[in-house]
Amino acid sequence: MRIDVLTIFPDYLAPVREALLGKAIERGRISVGVHDLRDWTHDVHRSVDDSPYGGGPGMVMKPDVWGEALDSVAAEAAETPRLVVPTPAGVPFDQRTARRWAREERLIFACGRYEGIDQRVIDDAARRMPVEEVSIGDYVLVGGEVAALTMIEAVARLLPGVLGNPASAEQDSFSDGLLEGPSYTRPETWRGLSVPDVLRSGDHAAVRRWRREQGLERTLRRRPELLDTLPPEELDEHDRAL
Numbered sequence: 001m002r003i004d005v006l007t008i009f010p011d012y013l014a015p016v017r018e019a020l021l022g023k024a025i026e027r028g029r030i031s032v033g034v035h036d037l038r039d040w041t042h043d044v045h046r047s048v049d050d051s052p053y054g055g056g057p058g059m060v061m062k063p064d065v066w067g068e069a070l071d072s073v074a075a076e077a078a079e080t081p082r083l084v085v086p087t088p089a090g091v092p093f094d095q096r097t098a099r100r101w102a103r104e105e106r107l108i109f110a111c112g113r114y115e116g117i118d119q120r121v122i123d124d125a126a127r128r129m130p131v132e133e134v135s136i137g138d139y140v141l142v143g144g145e146v147a148a149l150t151m152i153e154a155v156a157r158l159l160p161g162v163l164g165n166p167a168s169a170e171q172d173s174f175s176d177g178l179l180e181g182p183s184y185t186r187p188e189t190w191r192g193l194s195v196p197d198v199l200r201s202g203d204h205a206a207v208r209r210w211r212r213e214q215g216l217e218r219t220l221r222r223r224p225e226l227l228d229t230l231p232p233e234e235l236d237e238h239d240r241a242l
């Protein structure tokens with residue numbers, strides 16, 4: 001998978017080359033290009049923003065600079081990219097979207113700043129490629145870079161050969177629609193707190209049942225709305241009795 005990121009703060013994306021993602025890049029599982037939007041400016045001040053039409057707070061990012069940058073980056077490879085635009089006003093990003101994007105050949109992340117990017121950039125791009133305006137959560141950041149890093153990590157970890165233990169991605173929270181239960185490791189007792197007996201019983205069926213019950217209880221307590229989206233067959237009568 002090829003991932004390109006356009007930003008006025010390229011150094012913000014430095015973590016993408018660390019640790020897990022860094023190894024995935026080294027192994028050729030993903031290739032990542034980070035591009036400075038200001039490379040497509042033509043004025044001495046390298047301007048990327050201007051005042052909003054209709055008034056309002058802050059500044060808006062100029063369409064002409066973004067248009068040239070996207071044309072140039074999209075043309076770098078033959079495959080039509082999917083354009084991802086982080087924005088507070090976007091569709092919520094979730095694990096289902098991460099799994100869908102993990103099947104893409106190319107992703108381009110357009111990281112805005114100020115009060116966002118002129119809408120015509122998105123509308124124009126949508127004439128040539130699939131475009132998704134997405135949000136990583138109901139809070140306001142200062143720009144799209146942190147969101148892009150978050151989504152890149154969520155997608156990359158699903159690619160074959162990226163995670164040391166691929167089973168981990170299959171047992172993710174949300175992979176079966178539920179939150180995962182608690183985890184434990186040695187020592188058996190720590191500061192007077194012991195590991196639940198079932199996890200040391202060697203009874204794998206009992207461990208599976210216990211973990212599902214813990215996940216269900218945690219989901220019920222913390223994210224009850226996730227239970228509404230579960231297919232009916234996902235919850236048996238034992239689960240419903242919890």
Ligand SMILES: N#Cc1c(-c2ccc3ccn(Cc4ccc(CN5CCCCC5)cc4)c3c2)n[nH]c1N
Nearest residue numbers: 086087112113135136137139140141142143144147
């Ligand atoms: N993903 C994601 C995000 C983002 C995100 C993503 C990308 C950009 C680009 C710029 N910003 C800053 C910003 C801050 C406020 C507003 C709202 N203003 C209200 C008054 C009228 C003008 C617009 C818009 C843009 C961004 C924030 N925040 N939270 C998420 N989950």
